[in-house]
Amino acid sequence: MKLRSIMYSIGQGFKSIWRNKMFSLASVATMTACIFLFGIFFSLGVNFSGMLKNVEESVAVTVFFEKGITQEQKDAIGNDIKARTEVSSYKYVSGKQAFDTVIKDFYGGNKELAESFADDNPLADSDNYQIFMKDVSSQQKLVTYLSKLQGVREVHQSEAAARTLTDFSRLISVIFGSVIIILIAVAIFLISNTITVGISVRKEEIAIMKLIGAKDSFVRAPFIVEGIVIGLSGSIIPLIILWFMYKNLIVYIASKYQFLSNLFKFVPETSVFKTLVPIALILGVGIGYIGSRFTLHRHLNV
Amino acid sequence: MIKMEHVSKTYQTGMPALSDINLHIRPGEFVFITGVSGSGKSTMIKLLLDEMKPTKGRIFVNGKNLAGITRRNIPYFRRNIGVVFQDFRLLQDRSVYDNVAFAMKVVETSNKKIKKSVPEILSMVGLAAKYRSLPKQLSGGEQQRVAIARALVNQPKILLADEPTGNLDNPNGWAIMKLLEEINEKGTTVVVVTHNLEFVEKMDKRVITIKKGQIVSDKESSEEF
Ligand SMILES: Nc1ncnc2c1ncn2[C@@H]1O[C@H](COP(=O)(O)OP(=O)(O)OP(=O)(O)O)[C@@H](O)[C@H]1O
Ligand SMILES: [Mg+2]
Numbered sequence A: 001m002k003l004r005s006i007m008y009s010i011g012q013g014f015k016s017i018w019r020n021k022m023f024s025l026a027s028v029a030t031m032t033a034c035i036f037l038f039g040i041f042f043s044l045g046v047n048f049s050g051m052l053k054n055v056e057e058s059v060a061v062t063v064f065f066e067k068g069i070t071q072e073q074k075d076a077i078g079n080d081i082k083a084r085t086e087v088s089s090y091k092y093v094s095g096k097q098a099f100d101t102v103i104k105d106f107y108g109g110n111k112e113l114a115e116s117f118a119d120d121n122p123l124a125d126s127d128n129y130q131i132f133m134k135d136v137s138s139q140q141k142l143v144t145y146l147s148k149l150q151g152v153r154e155v156h157q158s159e160a161a162a163r164t165l166t167d168f169s170r171l172i173s174v175i176f177g178s179v180i181i182i183l184i185a186v187a188i189f190l191i192s193n194t195i196t197v198g199i200s201v202r203k204e205e206i207a208i209m210k211l212i213g214a215k216d217s218f219v220r221a222p223f224i225v226e227g228i229v230i231g232l233s234g235s236i237i238p239l240i241i242l243w244f245m246y247k248n249l250i251v252y253i254a255s256k257y258q259f260l261s262n263l264f265k266f267v268p269e270t271s272v273f274k275t276l277v278p279i280a281l282i283l284g285v286g287i288g289y290i291g292s293r294f295t296l297h298r299h300l301n302v
Numbered sequence B: 001m002i003k004m005e006h007v008s009k010t011y012q013t014g015m016p017a018l019s020d021i022n023l024h025i026r027p028g029e030f031v032f033i034t035g036v037s038g039s040g041k042s043t044m045i046k047l048l049l050d051e052m053k054p055t056k057g058r059i060f061v062n063g064k065n066l067a068g069i070t071r072r073n074i075p076y077f078r079r080n081i082g083v084v085f086q087d088f089r090l091l092q093d094r095s096v097y098d099n100v101a102f103a104m105k106v107v108e109t110s111n112k113k114i115k116k117s118v119p120e121i122l123s124m125v126g127l128a129a130k131y132r133s134l135p136k137q138l139s140g141g142e143q144q145r146v147a148i149a150r151a152l153v154n155q156p157k158i159l160l161a162d163e164p165t166g167n168l169d170n171p172n173g174w175a176i177m178k179l180l181e182e183i184n185e186k187g188t189t190v191v192v193v194t195h196n197l198e199f200v201e202k203m204d205k206r207v208i209t210i211k212k213g214q215i216v217s218d219k220e221s222s223e224e225f
Helices: A003-019 A021-058 A071-083 A095-107 A111-115 A136-147 A159-201 A203-212 A216-256 A258-263 A269-300 B041-048 B071-078 B096-106 B111-124 B140-152 B170-185 B197-203
Strands: A060-065 A087-093 A128-133 A152-157 B002-010 B016-025 B030-034 B056-061 B081-085 B158-162 B189-193 B206-211 B214-219
Touching (some): A021 A159, A060 A136, A128 A136, A159 A203, A159 A269, A203 A216, B016 B041, B016 B056, B096 B140, B111 B140
Parallel strands (some): B030 B206
Antiparallel strands (some): A060 A152, A087 A128, B002 B016
C-alpha cells in the first residue's frame, strides 16, 4: 500500500470511530476493563510467584543415611542428588553441625548448657543432605527416587507445605487463565460489533469501492485501523491507571502492614511494568486486529 | 473488446437468467442492450464486471478471459471498466468533487493527479460550477452526470451503463444520452442498457435485444462501422 493510502485509511478509520462514538466508547471501555484486570492479575501473579519462590527455596528435603555407611557411599548419593534436574542446590550437614544448630536455636547459644551434651551428641548419626528444590511440584518424585537409593535410611520432607503451595499456584493460574480468556472473548466480541456497525454504515461506499477497482487491502485498511486504535486506547488507559495504583498501593501496604514486608518484598513497579507494558500493548493491538479482521472476513469476504 | 461465447447463467433459484449468449462488441462501439424487465440485462452487466461467474461459457473483456482472473487481480481488471447505475449510487455525505476524487483515491492515484483530473472531468460533464454541492442538492440529471464523471475519471476503456436514464425525465435522459455519445466519440467503448425505445430508435446505434435470457436480435447501426 502506498503511503498516501495508508494516511487516507488512518483518516477514514478515525472518522469511523467518531461516527459511531457510542460503540467505539463501549469497546474501549471493555478493553480497558479487560487489560486492567489482566494487569491486576499479572501484578498479583508476579508478586505471588516471587513469594512462592522464596518458600520454594526454603522448602527442603532431608536425606538421612543408614548406620555405618562409608564416606564414599555418601558421596555417591550426593552425586545422584546433583544429577537431578529438579534440585536447585544441596548441602551436606554433619551430625555435629545439626547438633550445633539445635543448640543454637533452643538454648540461644548458651555454652554451658550446650557443653553438658558435648560428649553425648544425640544427633551423632544424623549426618544428612539438605536438598532445595527448583520446583516444588516435583518434590514427591524426588522423594520416591531418593528413598530407593542404597544407603538411604530415611527421607524427610515438608510434604504438606509443598503440596498446598503447588495446588494453590495451580488454582491461581487456572482462575487467572479463565478470566483472561473470557475477557479477551468479550473484548473481541465488542470490537467485532463496533466494526460490524461501521461496515453496515459504509456498505454502499464499500460496494462502490469494489466496483471501481479498490484492492481488498484498501477496503480493509480503515476497519483494521479502527480496531487497532480501539485496542490500543483500551490498553494504554488501563496501563496508566495501573501504574499509579500499583506504585501507591505498595507504598501504602508497606507502611500500613509492616509485618508483611518481613515476609516478602513487593516486586518494584518498574520491573512489573517492564513486562506488563509490552504484553498489554501487544494484547490490545492483537485483539483489535483479530476482532476487525475476523469481522471483515465474515461480512465482506475481504 | 467484449466477447461472450455460449454464456449461460443460472441463479441459485434455478431459473436461467441467460442462456447461450454469443456476442462480440468491438473497440469504440456504442451498443444498446434492450429487452423487457427480467430478460437478463443486468445479469449480463454483472458478468462483464466479474461480479459473478457464468454457469457456462467463456467471457473475454479487453482480451482477458474472465475465468482466468484471480481474486487478487479483479480490482486491476475493474479499473479498465467504468460503471453507471440507474440510481446513481453517489456517496451522500460527500460533495460532487469528493465523489469523483473518491474513485481516484480508491485506486491510489497521486493527489497531484487527482487535483488536475477531477476539475477537467467535471467540466466535461458540465458540472464545473457545482463541485461543492452535495448530491441531494442536485437534480437527477446532474447526479447522473456526477456518476458518469466518477466512472470516467480513471480513463477506462469501456463504460457500462445500466439504465442510466431510468430515473430521469425525457429532456434529462436525452442530455445524458448525448453525453454518452460524446464520450464514445472520444474513443471509449460504451454499452448502454435501456428499455427506453425512443432513445434506441432515434440514436441509430447497434441494438442487441434480449428476451428471456436469449439474444433475439442484433441490429447494426445503419452507418458503416
Ligand atoms: N441475485 C439473483 N438471484 C436469483 N435470481 C436473480 C438474481 N438476480 C436476478 N435474478 C433473476 O434473473 C432474471 C434476470 O434478471 P436481471 O436483473 O438480469 O433482469 P433485467 O433484464 O436487468 O431486468 P430489469 O429491466 O427489471 O432491470 C430475472 O428473472 C431475475 O428474477
Ligand atoms: Mg436490470
